[in-house]
Amino acid sequence: MPADIDERLRDYAARWRASQPLPPGIGDPGVGGEPVRRRWSALAVAASVIVVALIAGGALVLSRHSDPQQREQAGGIVPWNPVGQRLDTAGVSTARPIGAPAGVRLCSSADFTVVFGRTAIAPDALAGWLTTSFVLRSTAQSPCSVSAYGIDVELVDANGGPLPDDVVRHGPPAFPSMLLVRPGQFVFGAVSWAWYDGRAPRPARLVIDPRGGAADSPLIVSLAGVSIPPHPLNPSNLGLWRSGWFPQPPSVGVPGSLASLSATMHAPPTVANGSTVRYTVEVVNHTTAPVTFDQCPDIVQRLDVVPIKQSYTSGTRGPLNCASAPSTIAAGAGVTFAFELDTKGVVPGRGRLSWQLVLDSFPAVLATAELTVTP
Amino acid sequence: MNVEVGRPEAVKADFAEWARPHLAAMAALAARMASPDERDDVVQEALTAAWRKFELYDDARGTPRAWLLAIVADQARKFYRRRRPSSPWDGTGSRADIPADLDLERAVRGLPARQRLAVALHYFLDLPVAEVAVVMGCAEGTVKATLSHARACLRRELGEDA
Numbered sequence: 001m002p003a004d005i006d007e008r009l010r011d012y013a014a015r016w017r018a019s020q021p022l023p024p025g026i027g028d029p030g031v032g033g034e035p036v037r038r039r040w041s042a043l044a045v046a047a048s049v050i051v052v053a054l055i056a057g058g059a060l061v062l063s064r065h066s067d068p069q070q071r072e073q074a075g076g077i078v079p080w081n082p083v084g085q086r087l088d089t090a091g092v093s094t095a096r097p098i099g100a101p102a103g104v105r106l107c108s109s110a111d112f113t114v115v116f117g118r119t120a121i122a123p124d125a126l127a128g129w130l131t132t133s134f135v136l137r138s139t140a141q142s143p144c145s146v147s148a149y150g151i152d153v154e155l156v157d158a159n160g161g162p163l164p165d166d167v168v169r170h171g172p173p174a175f176p177s178m179l180l181v182r183p184g185q186f187v188f189g190a191v192s193w194a195w196y197d198g199r200a201p202r203p204a205r206l207v208i209d210p211r212g213g214a215a216d217s218p219l220i221v222s223l224a225g226v227s228i229p230p231h232p233l234n235p236s237n238l239g240l241w242r243s244g245w246f247p248q249p250p251s252v253g254v255p256g257s258l259a260s261l262s263a264t265m266h267a268p269p270t271v272a273n274g275s276t277v278r279y280t281v282e283v284v285n286h287t288t289a290p291v292t293f294d295q296c297p298d299i300v301q302r303l304d305v306v307p308i309k310q311s312y313t314s315g316t317r318g319p320l321n322c323a324s325a326p327s328t329i330a331a332g333a334g335v336t337f338a339f340e341l342d343t344k345g346v347v348p349g350r351g352r353l354s355w356q357l358v359l360d361s362f363p364a365v366l367a368t369a370e371l372t373v374t375p
Numbered sequence: 376m377n378v379e380v381g382r383p384e385a386v387k388a389d390f391a392e393w394a395r396p397h398l399a400a401m402a403a404l405a406a407r408m409a410s411p412d413e414r415d416d417v418v419q420e421a422l423t424a425a426w427r428k429f430e431l432y433d434d435a436r437g438t439p440r441a442w443l444l445a446i447v448a449d450q451a452r453k454f455y456r457r458r459r460p461s462s463p464w465d466g467t468g469s470r471a472d473i474p475a476d477l478d479l480e481r482a483v484r485g486l487p488a489r490q491r492l493a494v495a496l497h498y499f500l501d502l503p504v505a506e507v508a509v510v511m512g513c514a515e516g517t518v519k520a521t522l523s524h525a526r527a528c529l530r531r532e533l534g535e536d537a
Contacts, residue, residue, distance in 0.1 A: 012479050013501070016499060
């Protein structure tokens with residue numbers, strides 16, 4: 001009975017396809033694919049790492065008098081209040097600089113010294129793609145601010161000639177991009193790049209200019225001795241791919257400030273493309289001082305899926321539902337907030353859901369979770 | 376910003392964006408034609424080969440997907456030839472979540488290479504016969520005959536040829 005084996009094949013093939021999750025970010029639901037992560041599809045991972053790096057906010061100093069009422073509400077779930085504006089996230093990310101606070105000057109390369117620089121194949125990355133991580137320490141005498149996306153980072157050859165690149169020198173919108181750096185603080189950064197052997201001079205140094213202009217004495221991270229693997233997946237992406245940097249996590253947050261809170265996101269592992277992801281964020285005050293919401297912060301939430309290079313994003317920004325939340329989070333207490341975000345504009349793939357408290361255009365508390373958008 | 380790498384159009388068009396919609400299909404075919412351990416390497420090598428041969432692509436002769444899948448098939452063959460006899464792949468795979476039809480899976484894996492490719496493309500990638508023919512570089516009638524032979528082999532192997 002010829003139809004039997006044909007039918008059995010079709011049935012088994014359909015089940016096989018259904019069992020094959022699409023590679024991260026690949027929106028071709030007509031054909032299944034393995035979760036090929038080791039090399040070629042790991043661009044998304046590298047991109048996610050960098051996107052998260054870009055939004056890991058700096059310390060925020062905000063000390064307010066507390067009002068301990070409603071402390072007992074801690075532990076309940078503050079409902080989602082769908083007030084806010086949709087982020088402009090069409091296509092490739094567009095810059096939306098927030099602007100430094102008044103009186104804070106822009107940092108220059110003279111404000112930093114390179115204390116660390118290391119280049120390695122990015123975890124879970126495809127052959128040929130490397131990540132150069134660097135740490136700068138502020139040697140300035142006064143605070144200054146940097147734009148997370150306004151800096152200039154480029155590879156140069158042994159003669160100092162810049163290598164070609166297709167780097168996107170602006171970052172995701174909506175998250176505050178002006179980062180406050182105080183004297184002595186560290187700034188962490190990472191750049192992903194690839195080199196096509198034989199098609200361009202060998203990169204010798206990574207040049208960093210925090211101001212994004214022609215620095216008199218740019219910061220240098222040497223690439224001497226870096227082993228560059230052959231056969232990159234995508235030689236067309238020659239040179240730097242995407243760059244950004246981020247300041248140290250807000251571990252220096254002053255007790256009583258929003259930055260002293262910690263946040264944990266509880267999100268489902270998957271969400272169907274086109275549907276709404278519902279998640280909660282538990283904000284806990286681990287310090288010995290109460291934290292008040294007498295100035296209601298904004299929350300920024302976004303879902304990023306980065307298949308290759310281009311980020312597909314859905315996000316909103318709006319005020320936290322302070323009306324339903326306790327005005328104070330006592331020392332040792334926590335509050336759980338509910339949130340919703342649609343997946344409009346996102347493609348199937350492995351992504352990252354990010355949530356952040358923002359006050360006065362500076363980031364305070366950040367929480368993220370891995371999330372896969374299914375076809 | 377760009378550098379002469381292959382034909383200029385390739386740079387402008389951005390090979391990654393061009394190939395990206397077809398990566399799932401490439402991964403699926405690699406999964407069918409290679410062992411789980413080799414699948415990623417097959418895709419990797421196929422993409423590299425595709426980049427190198429990009430100037431040879433002629434959209435008048437087939438879709439990008441068909442062209443890329445043909446390269447995957449070719450790379451999978453090379454991997455198959457290189458596979459060490461001491462470590463044959465039994466075809467059962469290593470993923471716990473693949474629906475169990477081990478008899479059929481083993482039988483498909485045991486088909487001659489051309490038949491296995493035709494089955495993979497037509498059934499597992501759900502391609503129409505016409506596109507299978509482009510990938511395999513043969514006539515549609517040949518694909519139909521190959522699929523027919525494959526089904527006959529499977530029926531024999533599975534004891535359904537009563």
